[in-house]
Amino acid sequence: MVSTASHIGDFQFKNVFMNAAGVYCMTREELETVRQSAAGTFVTKTATLESRAGNPEPRYHDVPLGSINSMGLPNQGLDYYLDYLLELQDTAPEDTFFLSLVGLSPDETHTILKKVEASAYQGLIELNLSCPNVPGKPQIAYDFETTENLLTEVFTYFTKSLGVKLPPYFDIVHFDQAATIFNKFPLTFVNCVNSIGNGLYIEDETVAIKPKQGFGGLGGQYIKPTALANVHAFYQRLKPEIQIIGTGGVLTGRDAFEHILCGASMVQIGTQLQKEGVGIFERVTAELKAIMAEKGYDSIEDFRGKLHYMD
Ligand code: DHB
Numbered sequence: 001m002v003s004t005a006s007h008i009g010d011f012q013f014k015n016v017f018m019n020a021a022g023v024y025c026m027t028r029e030e031l032e033t034v035r036q037s038a039a040g041t042f043v044t045k046t047a048t049l050e051s052r053a054g055n056p057e058p059r060y061h062d063v064p065l066g067s068i069n070s071m072g073l074p075n076q077g078l079d080y081y082l083d084y085l086l087e088l089q090d091t092a093p094e095d096t097f098f099l100s101l102v103g104l105s106p107d108e109t110h111t112i113l114k115k116v117e118a119s120a121y122q123g124l125i126e127l128n129l130s131c132p133n134v135p136g137k138p139q140i141a142y143d144f145e146t147t148e149n150l151l152t153e154v155f156t157y158f159t160k161s162l163g164v165k166l167p168p169y170f171d172i173v174h175f176d177q178a179a180t181i182f183n184k185f186p187l188t189f190v191n192c193v194n195s196i197g198n199g200l201y202i203e204d205e206t207v208a209i210k211p212k213q214g215f216g217g218l219g220g221q222y223i224k225p226t227a228l229a230n231v232h233a234f235y236q237r238l239k240p241e242i243q244i245i246g247t248g249g250v251l252t253g254r255d256a257f258e259h260i261l262c263g264a265s266m267v268q269i270g271t272q273l274q275k276e277g278v279g280i281f282e283r284v285t286a287e288l289k290a291i292m293a294e295k296g297y298d299s300i301e302d303f304r305g306k307l308h309y310m311d
Pocket of ligand 1 (some may be wrong): 022046054069071072073074128130131132133134194195217
C-alpha cells in the first residue's frame with residue numbers, strides 16, 4: 001500500500017498535502033472545508049494581534065501562469081484563530097494544525113508569541129518572516145540582522161514547536177547566511193517559499209491589482225523552480241532536526257514529488273487551491289500515489305531528499 005503520510009517533529013499527518021497560508025484559511029468556514037478535505041492538515045491565515053481589513057480590492061488576481069496578490073494581511077486577529085484551534089484540540093485531539101502569525105513590529109510579534117506560549121495550544125506555530133505586502137514594512141527575512149535578533153529574543157521564552165515561513169532567496173551566499181542563522185535555533189521547520197515579492201502583471205495598459213500601483217507577490221507556475229531551489233538549498237544546509245515544508249508552484253502530484261525529492265516533509269498548495277478548490281487535494285494525492293507506485297516507493301521517506309545529481 002502506497003502511503004503519503006508524513007510528519008513534522010513529533011506530529012503525524014495522514015497526508016503530506018495542506019493549504020498554503022493565505023488560501024482557504026481566513027475564516028473557520030474556510031478552514032473547516034480544508035479540514036474535511038483529503039488534506040493532511042491546514043495552516044491559518046497569518047494573524048496579527050488585532051484584526052485587519054487589509055489593502056483595497058482588487059488585491060488578488062488569477063493569471064494564466066499563477067497569481068499576483070497584495071492582500072495586506074487581512075485577518076481576524078490572533079484570538080479568532082487561537083480560540084478555534086483550542087476548540088479543535090478538544091474535539092479532534094488526534095489532529096495537529098498550524099497557527100501562522102506575525103506582529104507588525106518586533107514588540108507585537110513578542111506579545112503574540114507570549115500569548116501563544118501562555119495558552120493551552122499544543123500544535124505547530126509558523127512565524128511568518130516573509131509578508132511582502134504591507135506598505136512601509138519590509139520583509140523581515142531579507143534583513144538577516146533583524147531576523148537573528150528576533151529569533152534570539154523569541155527563544156528566550158518560547159518553548160512550543162515553532163517554524164518560520166521564508167521568502168525565496170536568489171543567491172547562494174544568502175542561502176548560506178540564512179541557514180547559518182536558522183541552525184542556531186531550535187526551530188522545528190522552515191517553510192520555503194512565500195510568494196516571489198513585488199512582481200507586476202499588466203493587462204492591456206493597466207495593472208492587475210489595486211494596491212501598491214499593481215506590485216504584488218507572485219505564486220503558481222512562475223515560482224516552482226525558485227521554490228524547489230530554496231527547498232533543496234535549505235535541505236542541504238539545515239541541521240536534520242529542522243524539517244522543510246515545500247511551497248510554490250504545486251499544481252500536480254508530479255510537482256509535489258519534486259518538492260519531496262528536494263527534501264520537503266509537507267507540501268503546501270496556494271494558488272492552485274485558490275483556482276481549483278479543496279477537491280485539488282484528492283486529485284494531487286492520487287497523482288502522487290500513482291508516481292510512487294510506478295517507481296516502487298511505499299512511503300515519502302523512500303525518496304525524500306534523494307534528488308539525483310549529474311556528478
Ligand atoms: C500577505 C501576503 C503574504 O505573502 C504573507 O506571507 C502574509 C500576508 C498578505 O498580503 O496578506
